[in-house]
Amino acid sequence: MGKKKKYTQQQLAIIRRNYAQKAAQKKNSPPIKATDSKKQFPEEFPFWARLKISKNRPTLVIDEALAKNTKKKKMEEGFVHREVIHTKKSDYEEVNPNPDPNDDRPMFLKRPTKTPQRLFNPMNEEWSMPEELRQRYEKNNHKKE
Numbered sequence: 001m002g003k004k005k006k007y008t009q010q011q012l013a014i015i016r017r018n019y020a021q022k023a024a025q026k027k028n029s030p031p032i033k034a035t036d037s038k039k040q041f042p043e044e045f046p047f048w049a050r051l052k053i054s055k056n057r058p059t060l061v062i063d064e065a066l067a068k069n070t071k072k073k074k075m076e077e078g079f080v081h082r083e084v085i086h087t088k089k090s091d092y093e094e095v096n097p098n099p100d101p102n103d104d105r106p107m108f109l110k111r112p113t114k115t116p117q118r119l120f121n122p123m124n125e126e127w128s129m130p131e132e133l134r135q136r137y138e139k140n141n142h143k144k145e
Contacts, residue, residue, distance in 0.1 A: 041122055046137040048099065048123040051083065056121065058084045058100075060109060060133065063140040067114040078116045082109040099127040 007015070041049065045063055050056040059081040067078025084095065084107050092108035099107065 039117075039120070039122055041120070044138070045140040046129065046133055048127045048129070049079075049081070050121040050123055051081070051115065052119045052121060053115075058123070058127070059120075060084060060137075061120070062112065062137040065114050067116045069116055076116050076118075078114050079120060080112050080114050081120075082112050084109060095130060095133070097128070097130060099130065100125070101128070 041047065041061070045061065047061050049059055049061050051059045060083075061079045061081045063080040065078055065080050066075040068074070069076050084099075085092070086105050086107060088094075088106070088108055092110055095107045095109055098104070
């Protein structure tokens with residue numbers, strides 16, 4: 001094990017002062033308001049979102065369905081989605097044209113999976129929706145009527 005670092009009295013005074021300043025700033029700062037705890041997703045399918053699992057991966061949300069919460073072992077509201085990746089495999093579908101305007105590499109959609117809604121964030125970028133995908137998945141909007 002390493003040796004414990006010894007501080008001089010002057011260094012300890014500086015450290016204490018910094019902690020006191022941070023505590024005072026935190027105390028004087030206004031509280032963070034929870035204005036809208038519900039995330040705002042588009043009303044119509046399909047739409048792009050970010051999956052909070054592993055690096056906020058982009059995903060195409062195509063429908064609503066019950067999904068299993070693996071921690072609580074219960075069913076809860078969820079989305080049916082298809083993740084977007086750059087890896088080509090035989091059972092992945094190529095997205096043409098590429099929805100990300102800043103990326104020139106081809107993108108592929110994985111098979112549909114169900115995941116709880118709490119694991120999604122709204123997309124923070126503007127991605128286009130290929131017309132073929134829009135036509136294929138817009139039939140899932142009949143549930144709102």
